[in-house]
Amino acid sequence: MKNFLFSSLLLMLLPYFTYASDIDLHKDSYYLLIKDRLSDEDDLLKSILDEFVTQNNEKISIAGCDLNHVETTKENINAILDNSNxxxxYDQELKKYHLSLNEFNRLYSIDESNLSEECRQLSYKYIIQLENNELMIPYKNLLSFYQRLSKEDENKIDNLKNNQQCFDSKKTDEMQWTNICYYKNMTILDVYNAMALIxxxxxxxxxxxxxxxxxFYKDKEVKVDYIWDGTNKLEIIQYFAGGDTAYYFIYQGGKTKVISIYSAD
Structure with a gap:
C-alpha cells in the first residue's frame, strides 16, 4: 500500500519534478532505459529501472531526485568510485561490457545532506555519463544503461512542458487525489504521445x-482500458493491485485538459 501511495504521489507531481529540475531548457536531454541489455527473464528489474531521466550540464534528475555534476578530473572520478567500492x-559487470575509466566522461552524485526522505532512500548514488553519451547507473551490483531520446521525441517532451499549465493536486477524499493540467495548442494525440515517452x-x-x-502488462501487473467518447474525449483507466488511476483527456478550444485521478484501495 505504501509503495502504491508513493508511486501515485510521484505520478501526480511528475510535471512539477521535471519542470522544477530544469536549469536551462535548451540544455536538457532525456534518456530511457536500454532494456535489451538486461536479462529477458528479469521483468521486475526492468520495471524498477524503467525511469525517465532528465540530464543537463548541472544535474541529472531521476525519480524526482537530483544528482549534481561533480566538477573533477578523470583521476578524481576514479578515486571517488574506488572509495565507494x-x-x-561491479568488476564483473565492467568486464562484461568492456568498460574502464577511459570510457567515463562525467560523474553525477547525489547530495544526501540536502534531500527529502524519499531521495535519501534512492538506490542511485552515482550516475556516470560515458564517452558514447549513454548514462550508466550502478544498481545492486548490476549496471543499467540509458540512451538519449531522438530529437523528434525530445521535441515532444519540450512541447509538452512548454505548453503545460497545472494546478495544485487536490485530495478529494481519504484515499483519492486529483490533478488537472492544460496543454495549449496540443491535441489529445499530441499530449498522449509525449506522455507515452515517460x-x-x-x-x-x-x-x-x-x-x-x-x-494487460504483466511486468506492472496492471490492466489498462482505452475508451473514446467521440474524437475529443479519451478515458484511460489503469487497474493496479493497490488501486486505480484514471486519466481523462478533453480537447476543447485549441487545448487539451488532462484530469488525473489516483485512487488507492
Whole structure:
C-alpha cells in the first residue's frame, strides 16, 4: 500500500519534478532505459529501472531526485568510485561490457545532506555519463544503461512542458487525489504521445481516435482500458493491485485538459 501511495504521489507531481529540475531548457536531454541489455527473464528489474531521466550540464534528475555534476578530473572520478567500492562491486559487470575509466566522461552524485526522505532512500548514488553519451547507473551490483531520446521525441517532451499549465493536486477524499493540467495548442494525440515517452504513465500503446481496447502488462501487473467518447474525449483507466488511476483527456478550444485521478484501495 505504501509503495502504491508513493508511486501515485510521484505520478501526480511528475510535471512539477521535471519542470522544477530544469536549469536551462535548451540544455536538457532525456534518456530511457536500454532494456535489451538486461536479462529477458528479469521483468521486475526492468520495471524498477524503467525511469525517465532528465540530464543537463548541472544535474541529472531521476525519480524526482537530483544528482549534481561533480566538477573533477578523470583521476578524481576514479578515486571517488574506488572509495565507494564501485570497482570491486561491479568488476564483473565492467568486464562484461568492456568498460574502464577511459570510457567515463562525467560523474553525477547525489547530495544526501540536502534531500527529502524519499531521495535519501534512492538506490542511485552515482550516475556516470560515458564517452558514447549513454548514462550508466550502478544498481545492486548490476549496471543499467540509458540512451538519449531522438530529437523528434525530445521535441515532444519540450512541447509538452512548454505548453503545460497545472494546478495544485487536490485530495478529494481519504484515499483519492486529483490533478488537472492544460496543454495549449496540443491535441489529445499530441499530449498522449509525449506522455507515452515517460514510463511512469504506462502509456505503451499507439492509439487512434475512436478505437477502444484493453491491454494487460504483466511486468506492472496492471490492466489498462482505452475508451473514446467521440474524437475529443479519451478515458484511460489503469487497474493496479493497490488501486486505480484514471486519466481523462478533453480537447476543447485549441487545448487539451488532462484530469488525473489516483485512487488507492
Amino acid at each position: 564501485f570497482y570491486k562491486d 514510463p511512469d504513465y504506462v502509456f505503451r500503446e499507439k492509439i487512434k481516435e475512436g478505437k477502444n481496447f484493453s491491454h
